[in-house]
Amino acid sequence: MKSKVLTRKFFCRDCLEAAPDLVGKLIVCTDSDGVRTSLRITETEAYRGEEDTACHASKGRTKRTEILYGKAGYLYVYLCYGMHHLMNVVTGAEGMPQAVLFRACEVYDGPGKLTKKLGVDGSFNGQPLFGNPRICIMDDGYRPDIETLPRVGINYATPEYRDILWRFADRSRKERR
DNA sequence: TTAGTGATATCC
DNA sequence: GATATCACTAAA
Numbered sequence: 499m500k501s502k503v504l505t506r507k508f509f510c511r512d513c514l515e516a517a518p519d520l521v522g523k524l525i526v527c528t529d530s531d532g533v534r535t536s537l538r539i540t541e542t543e544a545y546r547g548e549e550d551t552a553c554h555a556s557k558g559r560t561k562r563t564e565i566l567y568g569k570a571g572y573l574y575v576y577l578c579y580g581m582h583h584l585m586n587v588v589t590g591a592e593g594m595p596q597a598v599l600f601r602a603c604e605v606y607d608g609p610g611k612l613t614k615k616l617g618v619d620g621s622f623n624g625q626p627l628f629g630n631p632r633i634c635i636m637d638d639g640y641r642p643d644i645e646t647l648p649r650v651g652i653n654y655a656t657p658e659y660r661d662i663l664w665r666f667a668d669r670s671r672k673e674r675r
Numbered sequence: 676t677t678a679g680t681g682a683t684a685t686c687c
Numbered sequence: 688g689a690t691a692t693c694a695c696t697a698a699a
Contacts, residue, residue, distance in 0.1 A: 543694075552694070562683060580680025582695050599694060610695050620682095651694050 501638040506628040508635075509570035513589040513596040517544040518666040520587075520598060520635070522642040527616040527633045535616055538640070540671035541602035543649045544664040545586070547595055552655035555595035565624055566595035573633075575613070575623040582610030583619050587627050601650070601665065605672070642668035 545553040586597040646663040
C-alpha cells in the first residue's frame with residue numbers, strides 16, 4: 499500500500515477517535531539540514547475539554563492553552579519540568595479544547611525522548627501538522643492491535659479522569675529505553 | 676527516591 | 688516580584 503500524508507481533515511474529529519487512529523502512524527520530521535527522521539507512533543493519549551481535569555484547558559482559556567481552542571491539526575508543544583518538550587496535536591472542532599499527546603514511538607519510550615529524537619522544540623508550537631515541510635504524519639497502511647490504558651503522570655486530576663482509559667498503545671510495541 | 680530545570684499561572 | 692505546580696528523565 500502506498501503511504502499517504504495525513505491531511506487536516508484527519509484531525510477534525512473527536513480526540514477519542516483520532517488518538518487510537520494515530521497509533522501505528524509514522525511521524526516524519528525534517529530538520530534544518532534536510533535530514534529526515536521517521537518514527538512509528540506506539541502510544542498516544544487523549545486530553546479532552548475543560549471538564550477533563552487532566553487537560554491543560556481544565557482551568558480555562560489562557561495564553562498558553564489558546565492553541566487548544568483553535569483549529570484542529572495544529573501542534574501544541576510546551577516545555578515540561580524545564581527540560582522536556584511534549585508534543586500534542588489539536589483535534590476536534592474550533593472552540594472545543596482537546597488534543598492528542600504523542601507519548602511514545604518505536605524504540606523511544608517516553609514523550610520527552612520522542613520529541614528530542616525528532617528534534618521537535620518550542621518553535622513547533624502553533625505550527626500546522628498538514629502542508630508543513632518540517633513535519634507531517636504518514637499512514638503506510640499498518641494497523642496495530644490497540645490496547646487502552648490509563649493516562650500517565652496526571653495524579654492531580656479528579657479520580658474519574660485520572661482512571662479513564664484514554665491512553666492508546668500498540669499491543670505489539672517493544673518497550674526500550 | 677531524588678535532583679535537575681524553566682515556563683506558566685496565581686498570588687501578593 | 689514571588690512562589691507553587693508540572694502530561695519527565697536519569698542517576699543512584
